[in-house]
Structure formats: structure tokens, C-alpha cells
Amino acid sequence: MPYFVRRLIMFVVVVIFAATLNFIIPRLAPGDPISSVLEELRARGQTVQAEDDIVAVYRERFGLDKPLHEQYISYLVNTLQFDLGYSISYFPQTVESALLNALPWTIGLLAVSTFMAFALGTLLGALLAWPRAPQFLQGLIPLFMLLSAIPYYLLALLLMYVFGFLLKVLPLGGAYTSATVPSLSLPFILDVIKHGILPGLSITLAGLGFWALGMRGTMVTIQGEDYLTLAEAKGLRDRRIFFGYAVRNALLPQITALAIALGSVASGAVLVEVVFNYPGVGWLLYNALRSSDYYLIQGVAFFLVLTVALAVLVVDLIYPLLDPRIVR
Amino acid sequence: MTQDVSLQVNNLRVHYHTQDQAVKAVDDVTFSLYAGERLGIVGESGSGKSTLALALMRLHKPPAKIEGGEVILGETDILKVNREQMRQVRWSEISFIPQGSMNSLNPVMKIKHQMSDAIKAHQQGWTQQKISDRISDLLGRVGLSNSIADMYPHELSGGMKQRVCIALAIVLEPRAIIADEPTSALDVVVQRVVIQTLNDIQQQLNAAMIIIGHDMGLMAQSVDRLAVMYAGKMVDVSPVSSFFNDPLHPYSQLLISSLPSPDEKRELTGIPGMQPSLLDLPSGCAFHPRCPIAVEKCRQQIPPLRQIEESRRTACHLVEEKLR
Ligand SMILES: Nc1ncnc2c1ncn2[C@@H]1O[C@H](COP(=O)(O)OP(=O)(O)O)[C@@H](O)[C@H]1O
Ligand SMILES: [Mg+2]
Numbered sequence: 001m002p003y004f005v006r007r008l009i010m011f012v013v014v015v016i017f018a019a020t021l022n023f024i025i026p027r028l029a030p031g032d033p034i035s036s037v038l039e040e041l042r043a044r045g046q047t048v049q050a051e052d053d054i055v056a057v058y059r060e061r062f063g064l065d066k067p068l069h070e071q072y073i074s075y076l077v078n079t080l081q082f083d084l085g086y087s088i089s090y091f092p093q094t095v096e097s098a099l100l101n102a103l104p105w106t107i108g109l110l111a112v113s114t115f116m117a118f119a120l121g122t123l124l125g126a127l128l129a130w131p132r133a134p135q136f137l138q139g140l141i142p143l144f145m146l147l148s149a150i151p152y153y154l155l156a157l158l159l160m161y162v163f164g165f166l167l168k169v170l171p172l173g174g175a176y177t178s179a180t181v182p183s184l185s186l187p188f189i190l191d192v193i194k195h196g197i198l199p200g201l202s203i204t205l206a207g208l209g210f211w212a213l214g215m216r217g218t219m220v221t222i223q224g225e226d227y228l229t230l231a232e233a234k235g236l237r238d239r240r241i242f243f244g245y246a247v248r249n250a251l252l253p254q255i256t257a258l259a260i261a262l263g264s265v266a267s268g269a270v271l272v273e274v275v276f277n278y279p280g281v282g283w284l285l286y287n288a289l290r291s292s293d294y295y296l297i298q299g300v301a302f303f304l305v306l307t308v309a310l311a312v313l314v315v316d317l318i319y320p321l322l323d324p325r326i327v328r
Numbered sequence: 329m330t331q332d333v334s335l336q337v338n339n340l341r342v343h344y345h346t347q348d349q350a351v352k353a354v355d356d357v358t359f360s361l362y363a364g365e366r367l368g369i370v371g372e373s374g375s376g377k378s379t380l381a382l383a384l385m386r387l388h389k390p391p392a393k394i395e396g397g398e399v400i401l402g403e404t405d406i407l408k409v410n411r412e413q414m415r416q417v418r419w420s421e422i423s424f425i426p427q428g429s430m431n432s433l434n435p436v437m438k439i440k441h442q443m444s445d446a447i448k449a450h451q452q453g454w455t456q457q458k459i460s461d462r463i464s465d466l467l468g469r470v471g472l473s474n475s476i477a478d479m480y481p482h483e484l485s486g487g488m489k490q491r492v493c494i495a496l497a498i499v500l501e502p503r504a505i506i507a508d509e510p511t512s513a514l515d516v517v518v519q520r521v522v523i524q525t526l527n528d529i530q531q532q533l534n535a536a537m538i539i540i541g542h543d544m545g546l547m548a549q550s551v552d553r554l555a556v557m558y559a560g561k562m563v564d565v566s567p568v569s570s571f572f573n574d575p576l577h578p579y580s581q582l583l584i585s586s587l588p589s590p591d592e593k594r595e596l597t598g599i600p601g602m603q604p605s606l607l608d609l610p611s612g613c614a615f616h617p618r619c620p621i622a623v624e625k626c627r628q629q630i631p632p633l634r635q636i637e638e639s640r641r642t643a644c645h646l647v648e649e650k651l652r
Contacts, residue, residue: 226426226432227432227433229426230426231434231445233387233419234423234449235420237449244434248436248437324480325435
């Protein structure tokens with residue numbers, strides 16, 4: 001079977017598996033979402049009349065009265081069409097529209113800072129292992145070790161404390177100043193950037209050490225390779241040897257590591273959004289959890305798995321273009 | 329008979345600096361490489377051949393360091409030029425054919441790009457057309473089809489890769505080529521073909537070539553002169569015919585008598601004893617513990633490499649005395 005077909009099948013299997021787990025787990029818990037909402041209302045001292053009728057109506061409306069396999073089929077069909085149902089806490093908003101509102105913020109923050117961490121970390125790591133690079137760079141190694149050991153949220157809290165609380169140079173949270181109305185004007189964009197610096201920096205810095213140390217390790221192991229000696233013998237310029245021969249080869253394990261790390265990158269970013277009150281997907285998930293918004297939780301969880309699987313798929317499909325030895 | 333000298337090496341010393349002492353991997357080596365000739369360098373593993381080859385292009389890596397001497401290529405001592413000048417000398421004046429290993433070509437780059445890289449680093453004015461014409465011409469000369477240019481190293485056999493390396497070594501028609509065990513990773517049949525290709529190419533270009541190896545049989549057929557290294561020193565230099573007919577140095581005599589010969593059915597003797605560790609060299613001549621004819625002087629004085637005949641030099645007290 002061709003390489004990309006295998007990868008594609010893998011992707012579909014992962015997505016269906018994730019959707020199935022998403023279906024099973026809530027149903028393993030006792031009760032159903034409707035009763036638990038009513039339960040909560042009762043707990044707050046509110047009385048609910050004709051409780052049984054309400055439960056019956058809602059069970060019918062959400063299809064909970066049907067046999068399990070029918071529920072499963074219609075759930076799968078809906079999910080794969082990205083019809084994720086209604087959010088309970090944001091009712092009457094649907095889960096997909098809540099997701100769509102949060103998505104641009106997360107993509108803007110996560111994609112930019114993850115890419116920066118990867119690119120910068122890889123470049124610095126490569127230089128750390130390059131004999132002809134400036135020596136002072138070696139001083140970065142302890143810093144990278146420290147950074148790669150600190151969890152995302154701790155770094156986020158630290159940055160927030162220093163720059164937001166002590167120095168008061170950057171906002172403590174949110175994606176933009178709360179009184180303003182989102183628009184494509186320059187002041188608003190600058191405001192968004194200002195709010196993005198701290199969460200972005202947390203994600204970038206937390207990933208930087210990991211990528212730099214990984215790249216440095218690979219670069220060290222390829223230093224003795226014959227093709228580098230031959231490249232130097234050919235009288236190539238340093239820059240060409242560095243990028244075309246050394247980095248180009250050391251990059252391959254980095255790309256593999258990227259595919260593996262994407263999952264933790266996504267979950268780390270979720271925590272950063274919570275710390276900074278950043279209205280992205282992570283923050284949405286946090287709120288959904290707090291208000292036991294089952295459909296929203298399921299929707300976000302499914303969506304996160306989907307994005308990670310998609311990112312891994314993209315990395316897998318790009319890899320053969322970078323390494324001709326992989327049989328396509 | 330006067331010959332043009334392509335590469336003159338004088339008193340070259342290369343040491344590896346380990347924790348407590350310096351390993352003298354190349355110790356006071358002097359030789360000339362004449363234009364258009366093929367010089368073979370033989371010696372047991374660890375005798376300093378590769379270190380010498382790399383140092384000639386200043387490609388040695390720490391802990392190796394050139395401690396002294398001269399490497400004169402054409403008119404210039406390349407041990408004295410700066411980094412950028414050295415870069416320009418590499419490949420355009422002196423090129424390198426690595427051991428026929430799997431790893432000398434960049435695994436993620438097409439053959440044509442690995443060749444054009446070498447051209448572009450030294451020739452600014454060449455058009456794309458001229459470069460690709462040159463590449464297909466070279467591939468043809470080493471007996472490879474033009475379609476190889478678009479392939480990656482892993483798609484080629486060991487012999488094909490080594491021919492690519494030969495083609496690569498001559499893209500800029502250097503005056504000298506150094507081949508470090510160019511065939512040792514190949515099987516016997518392919519070895520002959522590759523050596524033949526190497527010889528043809530060398531004759532077409534009339535470049536001077538150093539071939540390093542330890543297969544005396546292969547050497548006998550492919551070089552004009554032979555130099556023997558022992559424990560970091562060059563101990564015997566001779567035209568190949570006189571080397572085999574009338575070897576001077578006792579080590580050379582043992583090397584030749586240890587060769588299996590087709591007409592005599594005798595036991596393969598090998599050479600008794602082991603090459604000494606460079607960390608713990610015997611006094612005097614480094615070969616004396618294994619030498620069947622060593623005398624007291626050999627234990628005390630290091631014999632210099634002396635001119636014995638018109639074109640032969642040997643580092644042995646006894647040979648020197650016998651001829652005096
Ligand atoms: N990286 C190194 N560090 C210390 N000593 C080395 C190193 N590489 C080689 N040597 C020493 O240099 C000697 C010559 O090595 P080499 O030039 O590779 O020999 P050859 O090519 O003849 O087999 C070896 O005997 C070894 O002791
Ligand atoms: Mg060697």
C-alpha cells in the first residue's frame with residue numbers, strides 16, 4: 001500500500017476511535033446530562049415542576065431514548081459532519097459555533113508560538129553543536145535545560161507575575177482590552193498583539209529548550225559523518241555546509257519529534273490559555289468543564305484530537321519530501 | 329630526469345593531543361608528489377595514513393593538530409594561508425576521494441546537486457547549462473549513465489557511489505587527488521573496476537594522485553611509486569618495480585614475502601609481532617622489536633629517511649651501511 005494511503009487510513013482510524021471514546025465515556029457515568037442539569041438546579045434550591053416530563057421530552061429530543069447502537073450510528077454521522085450539538089452553558093449557541101469563535105484566537109496564538117519555538121530552538125540547537133559558531137552561545141545550554149524542565153503553566157504564571165503584575169508593562173490576561181469592539185483597525189490589532197505577547201512567550205519559551213537540546217544532540221552525532229568531511233573538502237562555504245549538509249540531515253529527527261510532541265504542545269497551550277484568560281479553545285474547554293457542559297466538553301475534546309491527528313498527518317506527509325530514503 | 333613537483337611535503341608533523349600526551353600520528357614526513365604520477369601509500373592500520381591524507385587538505389579535526397612542516401601545493405604553502413584561501417584551494421587544486429563507504433555522499437541530496445555544489449563554490453560564471461553538461465560528461469567518463477544525476481545516494485550500489493565520488497573529485501580538474509582507501513569497502517570484483525576507472529581518469533587529466541591502501545596486490549598494479557608508513561613515519565619510498573623486485577627496508581621485505589604468490593605454494597607467514605602503540609614507541613627505530621636483523625644501533629638511534637639510490641629512499645641503519 002502506498003505510504004500516503006497508509007497514513008490517511010491511520011488518520012481516519014484515529015479520528016473514529018476518538019469519536020467512539022467520546023461517545024462511550026460520558027455514557028459510562030451514571031445518569032444522563034438532563035437529569036444532572038436538573039440535579040444541579042435542585043441543589044441550588046430551585047424547584048422544578050413536572051420533572052419526569054421534562055426529562056422524557058429532552059431524552060426524546062436528544063435521541064437518548066433510542067437503543068444504544070442507533071445512538072452511536074447517528075452520533076458518528078453527526079460528529080463526522082461536524083454537527084456537535086448544542087452547548088448547554090452557551091445555549092442556544094451550537095458547539096461548533098462556540099468552537100469557531102474560539103478557534104482564530106487559538107490558531108493565532110498556538111500556531112505562531114509553536115512555530116517560533118520550533119524554528120528558533122532548532123536553529124539555536126544547531127549552532128550550539130557547530131564548531132565554528134560563536135562560543136558565547138554555549139552559555140545558553142543551562143538556560144535551555146532549565147526551560148525544557150519547566151512546565152508551560154508555571155512559566156506562564158511566572159511571566160504574568162513579572163511583566164503583568166510587578167512591572168505592569170503588559171496586560172494580565174484576555175485577548176484584547178475588554179471594552180473595545182473587535183475590528184480590523186490598527187489600534188485593535190496592536191492591542192491584540194500586546195495581549196498575545198505573554199501567552200505567546202510562555203508557549204515559545206517552554207518549547208524552546210526542548211527543540212534546542214534535541215537538535216543539538218542530533219547535530220553532535222552527525223558531526224563525524226563522512227559527508228560533512230567531503231562537503232568541507234569540496235571547499236563549500238561554511239553557510240552552505242551548515243544548512244545544506246548538517247542542518248538538513250539533523251532536521252529529520254526533529255520533524256519526527258514534532259509529530260510526536262504535537263499532542264503535548266496542544267494540551268500545554270490549553271493550560272496557558274486558562275492562565276491568561278485567553279478566549280481560545282483551551283479556555284472554552286476549561287469553562288465547559290466548570291459548568292459540566294457535556295456536549296461542549298465532548299466537542300472540544302474531539303476537536304483537539306482531530307487537530308493533533310491532522311497535524312501529525314501533515315508532518316507524516318511532508319516527511320518523505322524531506323527524506324528521500326522513506327519509501328513513498 | 330627532472331620532474332615537475334605537484335605537491336611537496338616537508339617535515340610534516342601531526343599530533344593528536346590526548347589527555348596526558350601527544351600521539352605522533354604523522355611524524356616528520358617528507359615526500360614529493362610529481363605531476364602526473366600515482367603514488368601509493370601503504371602501512372598497517374593505525375600507522376597514520378588517514379591522518380596524513382586529511383592534514384594535506386587541512387581537514388584534520390581536533391584533537392589532531394599540525395605541529396609543523398610545510399605542504400607546498402604549486403607555489404604556496406597551504407599551511408600558511410587563511411581559512412578563505414584554504415577553502416578556495418580545496419577541490420580546485422586538490423581533491424579527495426573518500427573510502428568507499430556508505431556515508432560520503434549527503435543522503436538527502438541528489439547526485440547532480442552534490443556535484444554542482446562543488447562547481448558553484450569555486451566558479452561563479454558558469455551557466456546552469458554548462459554545469460549540467462559538465463556533470464553528464466563526468467558521469468559518462470566514470471562509466472555511469474546520465475540518469476544517475478537525478479538519483480539519491482541510497483539508490484546506488486557501493487561501486488556506483490564510489491564512481492560518483494571519482495567523478496566528483498575531478499569536476500574542477502585539480503592538480504592533485506588524494507584517495508584514502510578508495511576501494512576497501514567494495515567487493516573484490518568491483519575493486520578492480522573502480523581502480524581501473526581511477527587510473528583511466530588520472531591518465532586523462534594527467535593529475536597527480538596519492539592512493540592510500542593496504543592491499544599490496546592492488547597497489548602493485550596501479551601505482552608508479554610506493555611509500556611505506558610505519559608508526560607515523562615514512563620508512564621506505566621506491567618505484568614500484570624495484571620495490572617488489574628488490575625491497576630495501578626490512579619491513580618492506582617482510583610485507584612482500586607475506587604476500588601469497590600464485591606460483592609458489594608456501595605458507596602465508598605474515599609479519600611476526602605487532603605494530604607498537606603510538607603512545608608507547610620503542611626507542612630507536614620503531615620497527616626494531618619486529619626486525620629480524622636489528623642490531624644495537626637500531627635500539628638507540630632513530631634512522632633518518634636517506635637517499636639510497638637515484639629514486640629510492642629508506643630509513644634503515646643497516647641498508648645505509650651496506651651501501652656505503
Ligand atoms: N581521534 C583520535 N584521537 C587520538 N588519537 C587518534 C585519533 N584518531 C587517530 N588517532 C591515532 O592516530 C593513529 C593513526 O590513525 P590513522 O591516521 O587513522 O591511521 P590509518 O589511516 O593508517 O589506519 C592511530 O594509531 C591512533 O592512535
Ligand atoms: Mg585510515
